[in-house]
Amino acid sequence: MEEDSWKPWKDEKTAMTQFFIISLNAFMGALGLLITLYNYYNDKKTAEKLLIETANPKSDTQANDKPFKVMDLPLVAFRHVADFWDPNEQYQLSKLSKKSKEIIKSAIKKRPSQLILAVPSRIVLAYSDTESFYFGVPHYQYPLTNEYIPVDHPRFSPEFPDRCFQMVNDLKDLFDSQFKRFAFFPKSLSWEDLYRIVDWINLDESLPNIPAITMNKMKNNGMFLKILLENLEKNVQAFTIRKMERSLKSMKIHHNFEIEDLYVESTQSLDINAFTSLKFSRAYLRGVDIQSEEINEILMSWKMGRFGDKMELFYAEDLAVMDLRIILLGLEAELRDPRTTKRSTILADGTPGWLCGGIDVTGVNGKTATIWLYSYQSTNEDDPIPEECIQKYENAQRNWNRIAGDDGDPVRDAIFVDTHLTITFE
Structure with a gap:
């Protein structure tokens, strides 16, 4: 969006003239407008006259020239016009005055929409996965003209968070929209602004919990994540951390809210200390280069009651190699018969569905973690166990002391290649 589009329009008549230019093409193509006006006035000649006047304004050179007043249209006709404006134009018109806001708000067709606050500089209004509109938050005051323009570093603009909050509230009110996600980009946000944004989230009574948060690039921004988590007071349904890699120093995070679904993506070296200090129900690892030793560390921390009191699921995709002997080291695991x-x-x-068999680890709290290996999953409780699954179980049972032991004797059946790992907790 050009810089001029952010200038406040001080004169309503001038603004109406500019919006007439935007809407003129829409009028010319709106064949149904004549019928709408006719039904409203119940007078065909009056409707035709008004249509001719709106489609053919007088030249600027004429002394009797008058700007077309869009706001003077009857509500039914105005709604027809408003349909041709995109949300950015509707939003700009609503900022002219309280009257224009109420008129445009009543004219917008209400349909389900969601807001994504991409901190620090963008707000997304999403009607669907394929239809989205972007609103830039002006956050730098140019000293010569006092104009607010978008720049890459809002940390240099003291008024930035307040303008961001105002735009979010305006969009929520105008489009009757709900929050879907907060996406944080640490490079362009100061810690001071982060504190203010988190306080604003905590105080927003219309948001009892947070549907989704995305945190990009924890590596070298670990303190940013720590500030966010340790100051947030609302539960989060889905929390995504991209590149949750160990920086120069691994960290522990202490937070009071709970995460339902934790997603860790695109990570080459998982920070186990940070991961095991989070409070979540389900964890999904995608594109994470997690080693067998780290899976063992996660399970051992759970077994000893150091984390994961409410954990229900741990899922990791596309693990190149899993060494079951290393994963089970010190866990006193038990192999279960799928039959x-x-x-x-x-x-x-x-x-x-139903899970038959698996490998069980018992925690100090009496709960059981079940590793979905040497097991069979079925959607029907009465499905027979495939013979192949039984044979794998019986072979593992014969070698179990060697598979789950630490005698230094490698066992071929303890190595799993190119697979995923599911562990459930109950």
Whole structure:
């Protein structure tokens, strides 16, 4: 959006003239407008006259020239016109005055929409996965003209957070929209602004919990994540951390709110200390180069009660190699017979199902972690166990002391290649 579009319009008549230029083409193509006006006035000649006047304004050189007053249209006709404006134009018109805001608000067709606050400089109004509109938050005051223009570093603009909050509230009110996600980009945000944004989130009574948060690039920005988590007071449904890599010094994070679904993505070296200090119900690792030793550390921390009191699921995709001997080291795991051990669970696609067999680890709290290996998953409780699954279990059972032991004797069946790992907790 050009810089001039952010100038406040001081004169309503001038603003109406500019918006007439925007809407003129829409009038010319709106064949249904004549019928709408006719129904409103119940007078065909009056409707035709008004249509001719709106489509053919007088020349600027004429002494009797008058700007077309869009706001003077009847509400039914005005709604027809407003349909041709995109949300950015509707938003700009609503900022002219209280009257224009109420008129445009009543004219907008209400449909489900969501707001994404991409901190620090962008707000997204999303009607669907394919239809989105972007609003830039002006956050730098040019000293010569006192104009606010978008720049890359809002940390240099003391008024930036307040203008951001105002635009979010205006969009929520105008489009009757709800929050979907906060996306944080640490490079362009100061810690001071982060504190203010978190305080604003905590105080927003219309947001009892946060649907989603995305945090980009924890590496070299670990303190940013620590400030965010330790000052936030509302539960989060989905929290995504991209590149949760160990920086120069690993960290522990202490927070009071709870995360339902934690997503860790695109990470080459997972910061286990940070990961095991988070309070979540389900964790999904995608594109994470996690090693067997780190999986063992996660399970051992859970077993000893150091974290994961409310954990229900741990899921990691596309693990190149898993060494079961290393994963189970010190856990006192037990292999379960798929023919006799059957538990209800939620399958990978989210549907209810049954898990037969698996490897169990018991925690100090009496709960059980089940590793979905040497097991069979089914959507039907009465499905027979495939013979292949039984054979794998029996072979593992014969070698279990060597697989789960620490005698230095490698076992081929303890190595899993190119697979995913699911662990459930109950």
